[in-house]
Amino acid sequence: MAIIERPIPATTTPAPAVTPSTSLGVFRRPVAARGWREWVFTVDHKKLGIMYGVTAMAFFIVGGIEALLIRAQLAGPDGKVLSADLYNQMFTMHATSMVFLFAMPMASALANYLIPLQIGARDVAFPRINALGFWAFFFGAIFVNTAWFLGGAADGGWFMYAPNSSVPFSPSHGIDIWAIGLIITGISSQTGAINLIVTVLNMRTKGMSLMRMPVFTWMILVVQFLVLFAIPVITVALVLLIFQREFDATFFSVAEGADPLLWQHLFWIFGHPEVYILVLPAFGIVSEVLPVFAKKPLFGYPFVVFSGAAIGFVGWGVWAHHMFASGLGPVSVAVFSVATMAIAVPTGVKIVNWTLTMWGGKLRFTTAMLFAIGLVVQFTIGGLSGVTHSVAPSDTQQTDTYYIVAHFHYVLFGGAVLGFFAGFYYWWPKIFGKCLNEKLGRWNFWLMAIGMNMTFGPMHIIGLQGQPRRMYVWTEARAGEGFFNLGFWNLISTIGSFILALGVLMFLINVWYTHRKAPPAPLDPWDARTLEWMTTNPPKVHNFDSLPTVHALDEFFHRKYEDVGEGDSHDLRQVATAEDLLAEQEANADHHLHMPSPSYWPIVLAFSLPLIGYGVIYNRLIGVVGVLILVLAAYGWAMEPSVAEDSDYEPELPSGDGPGTALATTGGAE
Amino acid sequence: MSDEQTTGGTPPDEKTPGHGAPDLGNEPSDAGNRVVETLDEIPMGGVPEPGPASGGTGTGLTDMPSAPEQRDEHGGHATSTGISNNKLAMWLFLGSECLLFGGLISTYMLYRGRHSGSLGPDQIFDIPFTSVSSFVLLMSSLTMVLAVSAASRNDLRNTKLWLVITALLGTTFIGGQAYEFTSFYREGLGFTTSLFSSSFYTLTGFHGVHVTVGIIMLLSLVGMLSRNRVPGDRHEVVELVGLYWHFVDIVWIVIFTLVYLIPA
Numbered sequence: 001m002a003i004i005e006r007p008i009p010a011t012t013t014p015a016p017a018v019t020p021s022t023s024l025g026v027f028r029r030p031v032a033a034r035g036w037r038e039w040v041f042t043v044d045h046k047k048l049g050i051m052y053g054v055t056a057m058a059f060f061i062v063g064g065i066e067a068l069l070i071r072a073q074l075a076g077p078d079g080k081v082l083s084a085d086l087y088n089q090m091f092t093m094h095a096t097s098m099v100f101l102f103a104m105p106m107a108s109a110l111a112n113y114l115i116p117l118q119i120g121a122r123d124v125a126f127p128r129i130n131a132l133g134f135w136a137f138f139f140g141a142i143f144v145n146t147a148w149f150l151g152g153a154a155d156g157g158w159f160m161y162a163p164n165s166s167v168p169f170s171p172s173h174g175i176d177i178w179a180i181g182l183i184i185t186g187i188s189s190q191t192g193a194i195n196l197i198v199t200v201l202n203m204r205t206k207g208m209s210l211m212r213m214p215v216f217t218w219m220i221l222v223v224q225f226l227v228l229f230a231i232p233v234i235t236v237a238l239v240l241l242i243f244q245r246e247f248d249a250t251f252f253s254v255a256e257g258a259d260p261l262l263w264q265h266l267f268w269i270f271g272h273p274e275v276y277i278l279v280l281p282a283f284g285i286v287s288e289v290l291p292v293f294a295k296k297p298l299f300g301y302p303f304v305v306f307s308g309a310a311i312g313f314v315g316w317g318v319w320a321h322h323m324f325a326s327g328l329g330p331v332s333v334a335v336f337s338v339a340t341m342a343i344a345v346p347t348g349v350k351i352v353n354w355t356l357t358m359w360g361g362k363l364r365f366t367t368a369m370l371f372a373i374g375l376v377v378q379f380t381i382g383g384l385s386g387v388t389h390s391v392a393p394s395d396t397q398q399t400d401t402y403y404i405v406a407h408f409h410y411v412l413f414g415g416a417v418l419g420f421f422a423g424f425y426y427w428w429p430k431i432f433g434k435c436l437n438e439k440l441g442r443w444n445f446w447l448m449a450i451g452m453n454m455t456f457g458p459m460h461i462i463g464l465q466g467q468p469r470r471m472y473v474w475t476e477a478r479a480g481e482g483f484f485n486l487g488f489w490n491l492i493s494t495i496g497s498f499i500l501a502l503g504v505l506m507f508l509i510n511v512w513y514t515h516r517k518a519p520p521a522p523l524d525p526w527d528a529r530t531l532e533w534m535t536t537n538p539p540k541v542h543n544f545d546s547l548p549t550v551h552a553l554d555e556f557f558h559r560k561y562e563d564v565g566e567g568d569s570h571d572l573r574q575v576a577t578a579e580d581l582l583a584e585q586e587a588n589a590d591h592h593l594h595m596p597s598p599s600y601w602p603i604v605l606a607f608s609l610p611l612i613g614y615g616v617i618y619n620r621l622i623g624v625v626g627v628l629i630l631v632l633a634a635y636g637w638a639m640e641p642s643v644a645e646d647s648d649y650e651p652e653l654p655s656g657d658g659p660g661t662a663l664a665t666t667g668g669a670e
Numbered sequence: 671m672s673d674e675q676t677t678g679g680t681p682p683d684e685k686t687p688g689h690g691a692p693d694l695g696n697e698p699s700d701a702g703n704r705v706v707e708t709l710d711e712i713p714m715g716g717v718p719e720p721g722p723a724s725g726g727t728g729t730g731l732t733d734m735p736s737a738p739e740q741r742d743e744h745g746g747h748a749t750s751t752g753i754s755n756n757k758l759a760m761w762l763f764l765g766s767e768c769l770l771f772g773g774l775i776s777t778y779m780l781y782r783g784r785h786s787g788s789l790g791p792d793q794i795f796d797i798p799f800t801s802v803s804s805f806v807l808l809m810s811s812l813t814m815v816l817a818v819s820a821a822s823r824n825d826l827r828n829t830k831l832w833l834v835i836t837a838l839l840g841t842t843f844i845g846g847q848a849y850e851f852t853s854f855y856r857e858g859l860g861f862t863t864s865l866f867s868s869s870f871y872t873l874t875g876f877h878g879v880h881v882t883v884g885i886i887m888l889l890s891l892v893g894m895l896s897r898n899r900v901p902g903d904r905h906e907v908v909e910l911v912g913l914y915w916h917f918v919d920i921v922w923i924v925i926f927t928l929v930y931l932i933p934a
Contacts, residue, residue, distance in 0.1 A: 203750065
């Protein structure tokens with residue numbers, strides 16, 4: 001186990017100033033790093049969560065700019081903004097940025113920050129592996145994007161179908177870099193999945209049974225199981241692709257007798273669970289936000305939890321609905337068609353639960369609530385168009401048209417992105433101690449809501465009119481006439497995308513404004529229900545002064561309110577404030593806390609991965625250097641106790657807590 | 671599901687008796703009375719080492735009140751499920767590895783008949799030779815069990831002995847694979863000869879890399895045991911490496927059956 005470090009008193013007295021004195025292994029352990037080093041070598045789940053979030057947001061902006069360029073190109077007939085080649089790179093990298101470099105890490109950001117707080121733990125199960133996960137994502141993301149400067153980015157679409165992914169069709173190194181980059185970010189996801197599953201299953205505080213866990217924690221748990229089993233499959237596919245492109249294997253060359261469907265199956269066995277990996281965290285966020293602002297418990301908590309788990313299971317049995325047009329045969333098509341219709345049921349259950357949570361509640365339309373309601377509405381639209389895809393004959397008509405693009409943007413933007421923004425506004429005071437500005441928030445929400453409907457709504461029409469995806473131009477001659485002509489709706493869509501971008505800009509302005517002008521947030525600004533609000537804003541390094549014992553679902557709410565109603569009527573009476581509860585906790589503070597020690601090895605190990613990647617593509621010598629660093633880091637890591645040893649510190653000044661130093665020597669394995 | 675703790679782990683109250691009781695974080699409670707017979711037989715749970723690390727005063731250790739979460743952190747005695755974090759993580763990792771090999775095996779099964787007239791599985795495989803090397807690998811699982819067993823008895827000398835033998839058996843297997851690959855290559859089955867050869871070398875190569883990583887882990891573990899540099903619960907570390915090793919063995923049983931024994 002890992003949450004061990006030099007014990008520090010939990011009370012307000014600051015930790016004794018310690019500085020590294022002796023070396024351990026090759027480097028001196030950064031036990032008392034300050035400034036930027038405090039962030040770079042940190043293993044604290046909260047710092048890593050923020051770092052995940054900032055990096056993911058940066059790639060959200062990169063992916064957004066890529067999207068704007070695509071829309072600018074398609075605004076009018078025969079667009080001149082991008083060349084055909086650049087357009088291919090643009091839509092490939094737009095999807096890659098949004099899926100792998102924004103949505104997945106943003107979910108990791110919130111999960112990292114909030115899950116230990118929500119289950120009453122002091123950190124995740126494996127803090128150093130957590131740091132490795134972040135740095136592998138960070139270097140992997142940069143690695144993927146270096147392709148822009150090394151002869152062109154990947155251009156085969158994010159699904160990277162053979163034969164478009166083979167060297168004759170894509171001679172630049174873009175796809176090699178893309179494939180290796182995704183393996184590296186896959187390592188990040190994989191380690192993160194193991195870490196978070198162990199954390200949720202093993203590190204819950206006293207009384208926090210599985211069915212008392214907040215829904216966000218539940219959904220993240222489901223998602224991490226999906227990640228755990230989906231990432232290895234895409235890794236196999238990517239490895240085969242690299243072997244084909246770099247070492248002349250022929251796994252995907254139909255001319256050599258290969259099966260063109262192999263890649264498609266491997267990709268979508270990963271790809272469909274991936275869809276739920278992207279959207280379920282947002283479902284979890286909404287299930288937290290709606291009850292708080294409706295001042296009602298979540299309607300049918302077990303249904304929401306088990307429908308989430310059901311989505312996780314059924315999500316493995318629907319992948320071939322992405323391949324209806326590839327000639328699978330009637331039996332496969334029928335089976336996957338029915339399974340796809342079936343998966344709409346647990347999703348619909350959630351929509352019903354959210355709606356009934358709001359029903360009869362005392363609704364407060366804060367920005368977080370607006371985004372949450374926005375998700376319920378927009379995701380339902382996307383879900384309905386999704387059901388039309390499950391009907392195979394209808395799907396055959398829609399395949400590779402803008403109708404598909406409309407569908408998945410409604411579920412991913414309307415689902416995942418709106419959910420994340422609900423989460424930003426809801427948890428900002430928890431994470432940064434300041435509430436985001438509500439007025440700017442409203443501008444942010446409405447611009448994004450109008451923008452997204454203007455951008456993606458017309459794509460239904462464009463698609464049903466037959467405009468194919470991934471075509472870099474559309475021509476006037478084929479645009480048609482009247483209300484349904486492509487020109488009008490493409491222009492609307494492009495205008496919408498810029499309104500959407502303006503909405504995102506509002507968010508950035510809001511962040512800047514809040515951190516310059518806003519006063520500190522109150523302790524419990526939303527009258528929240530779950531455990532993460534039972535500590536300071538932002539939380540202390542050790543999260544809780546004393547770990548709370550949980551007696552009920554929505555523990556925090558039940559500590560604040562007493563139900564004095566009789567029978568079925570509920571009459572809530574406030575019995576305590578958040579300040580009272582915090583004061584009580586501080587009064588019973590645990591002493592001798594063990595927090596994980598910072599370490600160099602995660603970042604060093606992660607840094608070796610892109611080097612190995614460049615080695616495979618360009619020069620084996622770089623790869624050898626990478627492998628050496630990898631081996632060095634692995635041994636350094638293995639030899640380093642998760643507890644910093646006493647010799648890492650200056651001798652401590654004698655103080656009242658005599659045994660403190662002795663505690664630090666007790667070992668733990670990670 | 672009930673509102674009670676759904677997992678069968680330690681009831682929360684068991685954490686609290688640690689208060690006031692002598693509770694050495696680095697000494698499992700069952701290791702307290704063990705007699706250390708030889709110098710080599712250091713209890714695997716770690717003896718409290720005298721020296722500067724413990725602050726020079728042995729009494730300070732035992733008198734110290736223990737924080738409730740202290741036991742959580744060491745060897746995972748008080749996790750919510752009762753399974754230690756490390757072991758749970760290893761099982762999850764092995765679960766994901768199943769999907770990795772699942773993908774590779776599927777690819778091989780799809781392509782094993784596609785060799786367009788050149789060397790195919792039926793012409794190239796030397797079943798008796800590979801059977802012997804498979805037997806060697808299977809026996810290494812037995813020696814790994816003996817190593818884990820010795821570790822649970824805190825028998826450091828035999829633990830190291832069996833770990834080294836396990837590594838040697840694994841190396842023999844890898845040697846056999848290297849010989850096999852070389853002879854196949856001499857017979858004209860290169861990596862890019864056919865879809866069959868590419869998928870065969872990819873699958874068995876991935877397995878070989880896994881065995882090699884396992885050998886490195888075994889030998890590193892021996893080295894770290896000798897120099898007393900294994901952090902945490904040493905018995906559990908041996909067990910974790912053992913889990914990985916058995917997994918690699920089981921995967922080989924599947925590969926050997928599907929690739930070598932079932933006729934194409």
